[in-house]
Amino acid sequence: MAHEMTEVDTQHALAQTGDGQNASKQGQQHPLGIYFAIWGLLFVLSTFSYLVDYFHFVGFTRWALILTFMWLKAGLIVAVFMHMRWERLALMYAILIPPLLLAVLVGLMSIEADYTYWTRILFFGLLSGQPSHG
Amino acid sequence: MTDHAAQESQGLQSLVDDWSTDQETFKRVHWGKAMMWIFLLSDTFIFSCFLTSYMTVRSSTTMPWPNPSEVFALTIAGQHIPLILIAIMTFILISSSGTMALAVNYGYRHDRRTTALLMYATALFGVTFVSMQAFEWTKLILEGVRPWQNPWGAPQFGSCFFMITGFHGLHVSIGVIYLSTIATKVLRGDFERKGNYEVVEIAGLYWHFVDLVWVFIFAFFYLW
Numbered sequence: 001m002a003h004e005m006t007e008v009d010t011q012h013a014l015a016q017t018g019d020g021q022n023a024s025k026q027g028q029q030h031p032l033g034i035y036f037a038i039w040g041l042l043f044v045l046s047t048f049s050y051l052v053d054y055f056h057f058v059g060f061t062r063w064a065l066i067l068t069f070m071w072l073k074a075g076l077i078v079a080v081f082m083h084m085r086w087e088r089l090a091l092m093y094a095i096l097i098p099p100l101l102l103a104v105l106v107g108l109m110s111i112e113a114d115y116t117y118w119t120r121i122l123f124f125g126l127l128s129g130q131p132s133h134g
Numbered sequence: 135m136t137d138h139a140a141q142e143s144q145g146l147q148s149l150v151d152d153w154s155t156d157q158e159t160f161k162r163v164h165w166g167k168a169m170m171w172i173f174l175l176s177d178t179f180i181f182s183c184f185l186t187s188y189m190t191v192r193s194s195t196t197m198p199w200p201n202p203s204e205v206f207a208l209t210i211a212g213q214h215i216p217l218i219l220i221a222i223m224t225f226i227l228i229s230s231s232g233t234m235a236l237a238v239n240y241g242y243r244h245d246r247r248t249t250a251l252l253m254y255a256t257a258l259f260g261v262t263f264v265s266m267q268a269f270e271w272t273k274l275i276l277e278g279v280r281p282w283q284n285p286w287g288a289p290q291f292g293s294c295f296f297m298i299t300g301f302h303g304l305h306v307s308i309g310v311i312y313l314s315t316i317a318t319k320v321l322r323g324d325f326e327r328k329g330n331y332e333v334v335e336i337a338g339l340y341w342h343f344v345d346l347v348w349v350f351i352f353a354f355f356y357l358w
Contacts, residue, residue: 049353
């Protein structure tokens with residue numbers, strides 16, 4: 001890959017190597033407090049997730065709670081611990097958009113699973129939860 | 135000399151400009167960091183394949199799925215507590231993420247001792263996590279769980295369990311080796327000579343990702 005060292009690149013390179021004083025200012029530097037706050041929040045959210053199971057929530061309530069806590073935790077980790085909220089949009093979108101395609105896979109596979117399930121019920125004449133053989 | 139910063143656009147326009155101007159796309163991002171993010175993206179797809187396969191076999195089986203709440207329960211001091219081991223493992227992994235985030239911060243402050251100590255602490259949490267996982271595996275194997283059968287219901291439970299937690303445990307183990315190596319280099323002063331501590335942040339990205347994957351495994355495998 002041909003890469004000409006333009007004026008802009010030179011400036012960039014200088015800013016990256018820099019002297020000691022400069023170097024300490026590069027990269028992701030944020031107050032420590034925010035990490036402790038997120039740490040605490042993750043503990044609280046995990047406790048809530050655990051309590052969902054402990055108190056035997058079922059059906060829609062269970063799923064709504066589990067997914068809410070899951071996405072909140074995932075969001076906090078990516079946004080703050082992995083510093084994504086301070087990155088430029090070019091990187092943010094390059095990393096966060098592609099996984100959305102997985103929704104297609106999950107959708108297709110859930111249709112497939114449903115099909116397999118009913119095929120098994122019809123073909124083997126099974127009632128749910130009653131294996132025909134060991 | 136043109137002012138580089140003044141030429142850069144912000145917001146949505148910056149997305150279009152960065153990707154379309156035949157130049158460096160990820161500005162002010164260490165190449166190692168961009169590459170780590172791209173690796174993590176590919177790893178996201180690997181774990182998603184595992185979790186999607188698990189969803190598929192679990193919703194297509196006509197046999198009852200073993201109840202994780204009971205399977206992973208422990209009796210501590212005469213008390214039967216559901217899913218307790220997994221809850222403790224979750225808190226340990228979150229704590230390891232916390233110490234790692236702090237390590238990155240101290241790295242940029244050029245505080246070598248604190249950075250290395252926090253990274254070793256992170257690795258130690260990781261070892262604890264893997265040890266508890268080894269305990270969990272041993273317990274289940276002794277109870278008769280195999281990739282093809284188990285005493286409680288759908289045989290697919292075993293294969294999903296061993297593949298998903300095994301692959302995650304492998305990531306934690308590799309992370310422990312990775313972090314220990316970087317921490318030793320930090321302590322030795324390797325990055326002081328280069329004046330660049332982004333390596334710590336890159337290692338941190340990997341470690342936080344391991345924690346991130348656990349969030350999804352915890353929700354889908356253990357809480358479903």
